[in-house]
Amino acid sequence: MATSAYFESGNVPRVRSGFIDRLRGGDEIAYLLTLASSIAILVIVGLIVFELWINSQPTIKTFGWNFLVSSKWDPNGDKFGALPFIYGTCVTSALALLIAIPLGIAAAIFLSEMAPPKLSSLLTFLIELLAAVPSVIYGLLGIFVLAPIIKAYVVPPLVNAFGFLPIFQGDFFGVSFLSAGVVLSIMIVPFIISVSREVLLAVPIEQREAALAVGATKWETTWQIVLPNARTGIIGSIFLALARALGETMAVTMVIGNTPKITASLLSPGYSIAAVIANEFAEASGSLYISSLIFLGLVLFGLTIIINAAARVLISTTAERSA
Amino acid sequence: MKLAYLALASVATLPLTAQTQLTGAGATFPAPIYQKWFNKYASSSNVQINYQPIGSGGGIRGVNESTVDFGASDMPLNAKALQAFKDKHGFDLLMFPTVLGAAVPSYNVSGVTQPLKFTPEALAGIYLGKITMWNAPEIKSANPGVNLPNEKIVVVHRSDGSGTTFCWTDYLAKVSSEWASKVGKPNASVDWPAGIGGKGNDGVAGFIKQQPGAIGYVELIYAVKNNLPFGVVKNSAGQFVKADLNSVGAAAASTTDIPANFAVSITNAAGKTAYPISTYTWLLVPSKIDDANKRNAIRGFLKWAITTGQNEVEALQYARLPKAVVAAEEKQIAKIQ
Numbered sequence: 187m188a189t190s191a192y193f194e195s196g197n198v199p200r201v202r203s204g205f206i207d208r209l210r211g212g213d214e215i216a217y218l219l220t221l222a223s224s225i226a227i228l229v230i231v232g233l234i235v236f237e238l239w240i241n242s243q244p245t246i247k248t249f250g251w252n253f254l255v256s257s258k259w260d261p262n263g264d265k266f267g268a269l270p271f272i273y274g275t276c277v278t279s280a281l282a283l284l285i286a287i288p289l290g291i292a293a294a295i296f297l298s299e300m301a302p303p304k305l306s307s308l309l310t311f312l313i314e315l316l317a318a319v320p321s322v323i324y325g326l327l328g329i330f331v332l333a334p335i336i337k338a339y340v341v342p343p344l345v346n347a348f349g350f351l352p353i354f355q356g357d358f359f360g361v362s363f364l365s366a367g368v369v370l371s372i373m374i375v376p377f378i379i380s381v382s383r384e385v386l387l388a389v390p391i392e393q394r395e396a397a398l399a400v401g402a403t404k405w406e407t408t409w410q411i412v413l414p415n416a417r418t419g420i421i422g423s424i425f426l427a428l429a430r431a432l433g434e435t436m437a438v439t440m441v442i443g444n445t446p447k448i449t450a451s452l453l454s455p456g457y458s459i460a461a462v463i464a465n466e467f468a469e470a471s472g473s474l475y476i477s478s479l480i481f482l483g484l485v486l487f488g489l490t491i492i493i494n495a496a497a498r499v500l501i502s503t504t505a506e507r508s509a
Numbered sequence: 510m511k512l513a514y515l516a517l518a519s520v521a522t523l524p525l526t527a528q529t530q531l532t533g534a535g536a537t538f539p540a541p542i543y544q545k546w547f548n549k550y551a552s553s554s555n556v557q558i559n560y561q562p563i564g565s566g567g568g569i570r571g572v573n574e575s576t577v578d579f580g581a582s583d584m585p586l587n588a589k590a591l592q593a594f595k596d597k598h599g600f601d602l603l604m605f606p607t608v609l610g611a612a613v614p615s616y617n618v619s620g621v622t623q624p625l626k627f628t629p630e631a632l633a634g635i636y637l638g639k640i641t642m643w644n645a646p647e648i649k650s651a652n653p654g655v656n657l658p659n660e661k662i663v664v665v666h667r668s669d670g671s672g673t674t675f676c677w678t679d680y681l682a683k684v685s686s687e688w689a690s691k692v693g694k695p696n697a698s699v700d701w702p703a704g705i706g707g708k709g710n711d712g713v714a715g716f717i718k719q720q721p722g723a724i725g726y727v728e729l730i731y732a733v734k735n736n737l738p739f740g741v742v743k744n745s746a747g748q749f750v751k752a753d754l755n756s757v758g759a760a761a762a763s764t765t766d767i768p769a770n771f772a773v774s775i776t777n778a779a780g781k782t783a784y785p786i787s788t789y790t791w792l793l794v795p796s797k798i799d800d801a802n803k804r805n806a807i808r809g810f811l812k813w814a815i816t817t818g819q820n821e822v823e824a825l826q827y828a829r830l831p832k833a834v835v836a837a838e839e840k841q842i843a844k845i846q
Binding site: 258259260261262263329330333334357359360361439440443444445455457461464465466467468469470471 | 563564565566567569570584590661663668669670671672692693694696697698699700701704705706707708712715716719720
């Protein structure tokens with residue numbers, strides 16, 4: 187801790203010039219290596235977009251922008267529209283965030299501020315384990331365990347209390363936007379917890395001590411001092427989680443019901459972009475069909491870029507405000 | 510030391526038994542029997558076949574792009590697709606039926622234990638979303654004495670593109686003109702008028718198990734292996750037939766009008782004992798293979814698969830090819846040059 191602060195403040199010790207020369211040479215090598223790596227990433231992203239764009243030309247030529255707002259998906263009639271999938275991707279991701287954000291941040295606060303260190307490190311280990319579970323396992327748990335539980339214990343009281351709302355109307359079969367959102371939230375909560383916890387731990391101890399010294403309670407310190415300081419990092423963790431939710435395929439397709447329809451009710455089955463690509467690509471025949479699935483990939487790519495850009499803007503504005 | 514000599518000796522003998530490697534890709538439904546065949550065939554010949562079950566669409570694309578030596582498909586290629594292949598490559602793509610399978614209606618109806626009987630009208634009505642209750646007259650009339658509950662029908666179909674879906678929609682399009690005009694020609698994925706999509710046989714079966722009132726279609730093999738209840742279906746001769754190796758084989762045997770390229774649908778077949786939702790599955794082989802080793806290997810394998818190999822299929826619940834088809838295929842093998 188002490189040494190890194192020493193180096194960061196610019197007090198690099200001057201040693202023999204030969205050593206410095208070699209360091210300088212190392213600098214240049216490191217510069218070139220890192221530059222090449224970052225260019226490689228740029229090239230990969232560029233190639234992906236290019237490939238997707240080229241291969242989705244038949245669809246773009248046939249449907250144009252209409253593809254994005256049409257809700258017909260008929261492989262037999264060669265009519266394709268992306269709207270139900272975009273809708274499903276957005277609804278399930280939003281629902282997942284709605285559940286995962288409060289849960290994740292609360293858990294992160296407990297782990298970093300309140301739990302005894304031993305318990306904290308044990309729980310953190312378990313949470314990181316959750317992040318490593320393959321998504322197909324979450325999907326299986328979702329369809330065989332979670333969906334029946336939601337059907338038996340969650341939906342009836344929800345419908346009783348809020349049945350007048352359009353989002354809780356209609357028949358519930360287990361597979362639905364709601365189930366997909368819940369499974370996704372379980373999948374992304376480890377990301378929010380583990381990144382947020384790191385960020386909270388990085389808030390300088392002096393700030394906490396100062397707040398406590400002027401008479402704040404522990405909760406007041408956490409809520410009014412630590413949390414605002416960590417805000418940027420926490421938002422970052424949320425967007426990381428959102429990116430995962432948007433692109434999640436296996437788990438979603440197993441619980442969402444795979445029905446390309448736009449309905450207000452969260453209890454209805456729906457579809458998502460990643461799920462339809464995974465479901466239909468292997469057996470797709472006909473160039474328009476295949477290119478429509480590829481174009482959906484490009485749409486998902488675009489959606490992710492827009493959301494990432496939004497995250498940047500949000501983070502930089504909140505960082506300015508807190509500065 | 511001895512071990513080292515042994516290892517050396519075995520390396521030295523390798524060139525003598527030079528293996529011919531073949532790569533194939535495609536349909537998932539016949540993948541278990543194909544794997545078994547390739548293993549068996551490798552032990553009795555020096556042909557090593559590597560098969561990737563990536564789906565029929567992938568198999569068709571692979572053979573079209575020449576990234577694999579042969580493809581496999583649960584759907585017959587239509588004349589247009591075959592012509593496109595010929596235009597691109599300058600030679601034909603040959604289709605070889607290998608085994609037979611079937612799709613069966615599985616369900617979860619409260620209080621019903623005996624196999625339900627389905628008429629074509631009932632199945633089409635259910636999948637069109639027009640028959641919505643289990644005690645509807647269309648179902649009741651075919652099942653006298655069965656206490657059908659006043660329960661909502663929840664329709665399930667495959668969400669992933671599948672040869673099973675092709676077979677199912679092929680059947681529905683044949684027996685229902687309304688289906689044919691509304692949904693259109695059979696396909697691996699269609700715009701379903703009703704129902705929920707489950708991923709894979711297991712996704713459909715899992716949903717049926719959990720949801721009272723659910724009906725879905727699964728592969729016969731999957732239903733038998735997992736002891737799923739499934740219904741009997743009325744065939745074109747008016748008989749209610751249970752899907753099994755005999756009735757699926759009968760559907761193939763009773764379809765004698767087979768086009769030269771083997772692109773034949775055997776759904777709604779004429780025979781009295783024929784199960785109406787049956788299908789062939791095909792290997793797709795280019796008619797021109799430049800590498801003589803590969804050409805001989807694939808010809809040898811095809812010959813073996815449709816003759817000796819047929820003895821292996823029933824253990825895995827696939828029905829065997831009718832004799833007439835085997836004879837016709839043997840002639841087609843000679844076309845591979």
